[in-house]
Amino acid sequence: MGTFEAPRGVQSFTENAAMTETVHEIARQNRSRLRTPYYLLDESRLLKNLEKIKHVRERSGAKSVLALKCFSTWSVFPLMRRYMDGTTSSSLYEAKLGHERFGGETQAYSVAFSESDVREARTFASKIIFNSISQLERFHDIAKDVSIGLRANPGVSHSHYDLADPARKGSRLGVPDKAAIERVADRISGLMFHVNCENASLPDLSRILDHIGREYGALLRKMEWVSLGGGIAFTDEGYPLDDFCDRLRIFAAEHGVQVYLEPGDASVTMAGYLVTQVQDILEHDGSIAIINAAVETHMLDNLIYREDATVVLPKGGSSRYTVAGNTCLAGDVWGTYDFPDKLAVGDFVIFDNAARYTMVKMNWFNGVQMPSIVVRRLDGRIELVREFAYDDFRSSLS
Numbered sequence: 001m002g003t004f005e006a007p008r009g010v011q012s013f014t015e016n017a018a019m020t021e022t023v024h025e026i027a028r029q030n031r032s033r034l035r036t037p038y039y040l041l042d043e044s045r046l047l048k049n050l051e052k053i054k055h056v057r058e059r060s061g062a063k064s065v066l067a068l069k070c071f072s073t074w075s076v077f078p079l080m081r082r083y084m085d086g087t088t089s090s091s092l093y094e095a096k097l098g099h100e101r102f103g104g105e106t107q108a109y110s111v112a113f114s115e116s117d118v119r120e121a122r123t124f125a126s127k128i129i130f131n132s133i134s135q136l137e138r139f140h141d142i143a144k145d146v147s148i149g150l151r152a153n154p155g156v157s158h159s160h161y162d163l164a165d166p167a168r169k170g171s172r173l174g175v176p177d178k179a180a181i182e183r184v185a186d187r188i189s190g191l192m193f194h195v196n197c198e199n200a201s202l203p204d205l206s207r208i209l210d211h212i213g214r215e216y217g218a219l220l221r222k223m224e225w226v227s228l229g230g231g232i233a234f235t236d237e238g239y240p241l242d243d244f245c246d247r248l249r250i251f252a253a254e255h256g257v258q259v260y261l262e263p264g265d266a267s268v269t270m271a272g273y274l275v276t277q278v279q280d281i282l283e284h285d286g287s288i289a290i291i292n293a294a295v296e297t298h299m300l301d302n303l304i305y306r307e308d309a310t311v312v313l314p315k316g317g318s319s320r321y322t323v324a325g326n327t328c329l330a331g332d333v334w335g336t337y338d339f340p341d342k343l344a345v346g347d348f349v350i351f352d353n354a355a356r357y358t359m360v361k362m363n364w365f366n367g368v369q370m371p372s373i374v375v376r377r378l379d380g381r382i383e384l385v386r387e388f389a390y391d392d393f394r395s396s397l398s
Contacts, residue, residue, distance in 0.1 A: 023273050023312055027348045030382060036277045036348075037293040038372040038384075041355055043079055046271040047378065049235040050083035053263060056234065057085075060245035061252055062259040065107055067230045068094040070264025072360050074101040075375055075385040080267065086126065088227075088262045092117045099124045107227075107260075109151070109192065111172065118142050129192050129227070131173065133180050140187055149190035149227070152181060156211050158204050158231070159197035161305055166195055178215065185222050194229030194262070202240050202247070205232060209251050220255035230262035235269055265356045272355030273312065274298060274371060278347045279326060286336075287321045289343050294325030294332050297368050299354060300361045308335030312350040315340050323349055327366040364393050 023040060053064045063085040074097065086105030087098030095108040108121040109129040118139045121128055129149035130136040136150055153174030157167035166173040173194070175181055181191070193212055199205055209228075213220070220226055234244050252259045276291040295303045302309045311323070317340030325332035334351070343349075362370050370388035377383060 060248040067264030151192045157195040158199040190225040192227040196231035200233035225258040227260040235266045268355040274351040274354035289321040294327040310352040
């Protein structure tokens with residue numbers, strides 16, 4: 001297991017737990033010590049997800065590995081690794097981070113490895129998962145001392161967006177030819193089916209598992225393990241968790257395999273915020289509040305999938321504002337919201353569910369200030385674990 005080291009320059013602020021019941025109170029109490037914008041990760045909220053992940057393993061036997069493509073903020077890995085079995089990756093760098101900072105199992109997957117990637121990954125990875133038959137054949141002899149897997153594309157999926165649908169026409173994700181997989185079955189020990197995207201429906205998931213079992217059952221019985229990928233929203237409030245566990249346990253028993261899940265979003269859902277402040281108020285076809293953050297740079301998925309971000313409000317109101325970002329992109333708009341009071345420069349605007357696919361996608365477009373990363377620990381301490389400055393912007397370029 002990699003050794004955890006606190007990042008340089010960490011600042012700890014001890015808070016009275018009674019004073020930090022809401023994120024707005026945290027922001028107000030730390031106004032002079034935390035410069036906005038910043039991501040605020042709440043370990044108490046994170047723990048709720050982790051306890052459900054632990055319950056799934058205990059009841060179903062399914063192991064969970066953190067999907068680093070969704071969340072790689074390693075300052076909270078010491079808490080997460082107490083409840084999860086390791087990490088899974090989409091690149092060599094992610095795999096190395098998982099090995100060094102998280103520990104446990106390290107599953108290395110990539111749509112396309114280079115030879116040097118595979119040679120390095122085999123020195124620390126628990127599993128190497130190839131995306132194609134050609135990659136498997138090219139690198140099998142290099143990786144043969146590691147458990148080797150292959151991504152299959154069963155032709156079915158659950159996705160609300162064509163952009164994220166692995167079963168879309170012409171998909172390059174996984175092997176669609178079952179006969180081709182059968183011909184190389186003796187060279188692999190596991191299969192990966194990553195076919196869910198924001199799947200909060202157990203009946204829909206069950207239908208996918210039925211399809212996989214029906215079409216790939218004979219293959220699975222030759223395998224040691226199967227990964228069902230991520231995108232399954234089993235930590236959401238109200239999700240039938242025990243029924244989910246029972247379904248996984250039955251699937252594993254029917255095919256004689258160790259089941260793996262790859263929770264990314266499910267690990268950190270509702271566990272983080274983005275705290276911003278109003279910089280200007282404009283009146284143009286309505287009231288516009290410009291904040292010191294940007295959708296393009298800080299919550300990119302909301303722009304990609306054309307979804308409004310969720311603002312944390314104590315209550316609704318009649319003061320309607322379109323909240324916009326501070327880049328020159330015309331469509332850099334967070335959404336339109338009804339605030340309880342009129343906004344003024346310096347007021348906080350705080351977005352919820354801002355841990356997933358945010359910090360891993362931050363970018364320097366327009367040279368906009370990157371948010372700091374702040375963690376509220378289980379004991380109520382507020383830690384500033386990372387700040388970004390001009391030197392980071394400059395060093396990211398050449």
